[in-house]
Amino acid sequence: MSIPSWHAELWTRLQARRQRDALPHALLLCGPQGLGKRDFLRRFVRGLLCQHPQDGDACGTCRSCLLFDAGTHPDYVALTYGLRKDGVQRQDIVVDQIRELSARLATASQFGGWQVASIDPADAMNSAAANALLKTLEEPASQTMLILAADAPWRMPATIRSRCQRIDFQVPKHEESLAWLQRIGVRDAEAALVAAGGNPGLARIWVEEGSLAQRQEVRKDLAALASGRGDAIAMGKRWLDDAPEQRLWFAAQAVADEMRARATAQSTPLSSSLDGEGLMAWYDAANRTRDALRGPLRGDLLLLELLGRWR
Structure with a gap:
């Protein structure tokens, strides 16, 4: 994976907090679609759960990394759209999902370290789900971390946003975006970047599609x-x-x-x-x-x- 240059400062600041043992219990990763929030989330969680991390990045070979890569790590749960009773995917995240997640986070870590949960897209929680999440945010268990990812954080209640440490992903400068697109081999990079309103991630996706x-x-x-x-x-x-x-x-x-x-x-x-x-x-x-x-x-x-x- 080519790590975007605009992630560097955000990553450094977050890892500095980790080294000071000052990580928050809740993070909100937000910003326009296409800037790599989900890749950043996965990289961070993988490194947080790793048994032998190096500068915040996972080693890739320990038992924790192997379980995480297989999607079976017992101390990580990723919450997204669920299914209705008729098997159709929901268009929102509902209260029962949040209650189940909160109960999971209240249990002890099986590896004796962090318990991590992500909600993506967090701006798809309905009002009942958001209200249910508030208690978990207000009374977090020890060594638990909740990471919310949202393209449109303004759709979330202010009570949720105010209880999270925000990490804002912003569209980088044109020169930086263009250099990244050219480095990863995107054809017609200049035209694609203009079409995407300067967003390099969207430009890459739109060229590929x-x-x-x-x-x-x-x-x-x-x-x-x-x-x-x-x-x-x-x-x-x-x-x-x-x-x-x-x-x-x-x-x-x-x-x-x-x-x-x-x-x-x-x-x-x-x-x-x-x-x-x-x-x-x-x-x-x-x-x-x-x-x-x-x-x-x-x-x-x-x-x-x-x-x-x-x-």
């Missing part, structure tokens, strides 16, 4: 709708069937480019008839729709309303 072609497709769709040639219903169905949240990211990005072009009196790429205020309102609506797709509302109707407004 071929998403840059989808970005161009979204722009063509919006231009077609603006000229009266597109079908909003058919377009909405096509977007819903293939990475709708990502398409809405690209759509909002395209509208931002449209606004910048107008501000500098350049040729507008989408040729929208909306005025400046209308473009800003549509940009905000696209981002709200992306969030709403995670909820209970019908995605086809959400997209149809948005695309209808554009047309």
